Amino acid sequence: GIEMASVDNELEEVMAHLGEFGKFQAWQFSLHIIGALTAGLHMMTLMTVAAVPEAQCEITPGEYSLYGNGSGEGFEVLDKCHFVDPSNETRACSLWSYDRTYFQSSRAIEWNFVCSQRWMGALAQSAYMFGVFVGAVSLGSMADKYGRKIIFYVSSVAQLVLGVSVALIPEYYSFLVVRFLYGIFGSAGAYITGFVLTMELVGASKRTVCGLMFQLAFAKALRMNGSPVQLDVQKYAAKGKVKEISGEGDVDGSHSALDLLKTPNLRAKTLNVCLNWFANSIVYYGLSLNTGNLVGNPFLMIAVGIVLFGKACIAGSFAIIYNYTAELFPTVLRNTALGIGSMCARLSGALTPMIMLLDSFNPKVPATVFGFIALLAGFLALYLPETVNQPMPESLEDGENFGKGDTCFSSCINRRRVKDKRAYEVALQKVDDLEHDKDYQKC
Structure with missing residues (x-):
């Protein structure tokens, strides 16, 4: 049998012994992906479903009668939001015609997300992000307490129902409610929980590839339900069920989010990572939402060099x-x-559409805000530890001690020292070989 004297380090050996990515893990991995795929589609669906084409102010017959003599004489359209009546009064438009070259219909055309109602489009995106914000807090803790699988299954079914419902809602505020609920179960429930299940199920050498593949699947797909029962070794060990695997161990499984802030090293890592989540999200969605402001065909302009490069880096x-x-x-x-x-990422994601509205004052303001936050987070990320080829921490004590004193700077210095040490050892070996050859020749 496999002896597990230390849950922290021996679990990696157990995973290696059982197989880091066998048929079982591959099957489970595919089920997790399929259950979480639609979250990616709904995350940015408003870019097309609620796209805002070029609009032009239209004066209604009622306005002709109310402000004029029933004819169009004396009326002048100033811009897409205002017109001047025969008495030289500037009035707000209430009807628009849209350029349907690229979009024959959209929620923005249906509900007029322009001019004084521009906030409606921003709020629709923010509602989804606030949903993910709420779900990340509530469902994340519930998954740690009650189990990943139950939260994953419930969320997968809920996102299927809500995903169909959101396409059929005819009224704006009901649309916001369904978007909010989908954010809770789609990204927070199915996607994040499925991702954690995957990372805990595969071996250390396969986690990076599986994690990246999981996110490459951030697109539309059919959802299927997973029926095989999983053995989550990492979860069993951490929740005091090591004895079910090896016949020994007793670990307290009662923890809360506040435990992440109780010890200095874990607290520093938590706050640093939260800022980086916030920055990643605000820049990613800032670039994505700003794509619609580029001139030309919106389906082609996303290939513009600087935008593509920036999105590739932040992605x-x-x-x-x-x-x-x-x-x-x-x-x-x-x-x-x-x-x-x-949660931090969705908070910034919810704020992003609001920040984009600041371009009404100065077009440079949104980009300046995004750039400053990205630079600050990038600098602080240098003080986070390296995790590659390291056993995943299990208990709170492991989490506090993991990477203590390790930063980007110390990692680079250590790599240099290791390289110099290896070069020194190679040189010593060559000297020993030469001396050995001389002794052999004397004999």
């Missing part, structure tokens, strides 16, 4: 932070930590 960072967070925090609070990080 890579966003992909890594999921893996990194899962590897950095202990199993007893891993789902909670990932949920809190996602």
Whole structure:
């Protein structure tokens, strides 16, 4: 049998012994992906479903009668939001015609997300992000307490129902409610919990690849229900059920999100990671939502060099932070930590559409805000520890001690020292070989 003297380190050996990515793990991995795929579609669906084409003010017959003599004489359209009546009074438009070259219909056309009602589009996106915010806090903690699978299954069914409902809602405020609920169960419930299940199920050498593949699947797909029962080794060990695997061990499984802030090292890592989640999200969605402001065909302009490069960089960072967070925090609070990080990301995601509205004052303001936050978070990320090829921490004590004193600077210095040490050892070996050859020749 496999002896487990230390839950912290021996679990990696258990995973290696059982297989890091066999047929069972591959099957479970595919089920997790399929159950979480639709979250990616709904995250940015408003870019097309609620796209706002070029609008032009239309004066209604009622306005002709109310402000004029029933004809169009004396009326002049100033811009898409205002017109001047025959008495030279500037009035707000209440009807618009839209350029339907690229969009024949959309929620924005149906509900007029323009001019004084521009906030409606921003609020629709923010409602989804606030839903993910709420779900990340509530469902993340529930997954750590009651189990990943039950939260994953319930969320998968809920997002299926809500995903169909959101397409059929004819009224704006009901649309907001369904979007909010989908955010709770779609991204927070199915996506994050499915991601944590995947990271805990596969071996250490496969986590990065599986984590990135999980996020590559952030697109539309059919949902299918997973029926096989999982053996989550990491979860069993951390919740005091090591004896069910090896016949020994007793670990307290009662923890809350506040435990992440009780010890200095874990607190510093938590706050640092939260800021990086916030920055990743605000820049990612800021670039995505700003794409519609580019001139030309919106389906082609996304390929513009600078936008594509920026989105590629921030998308890579966003992909890594999921893996990194899962590897950095202990199993007893891993789902909670990932949920809190996602909560910070969705808070900034909810604020992003509002920040975009600041371009009414100065077009440079949104980009300046996004850039400053990204630079600050990037600098502080240098003080986070390296997790590659390290065993995942299990208990709170493991989480506090993990990476203590390790930063980007110390990692680089240590790599240099290791390289110099290896070069020194190679040189010593060559000297020994030469001396051995001389002794052999004398003989």
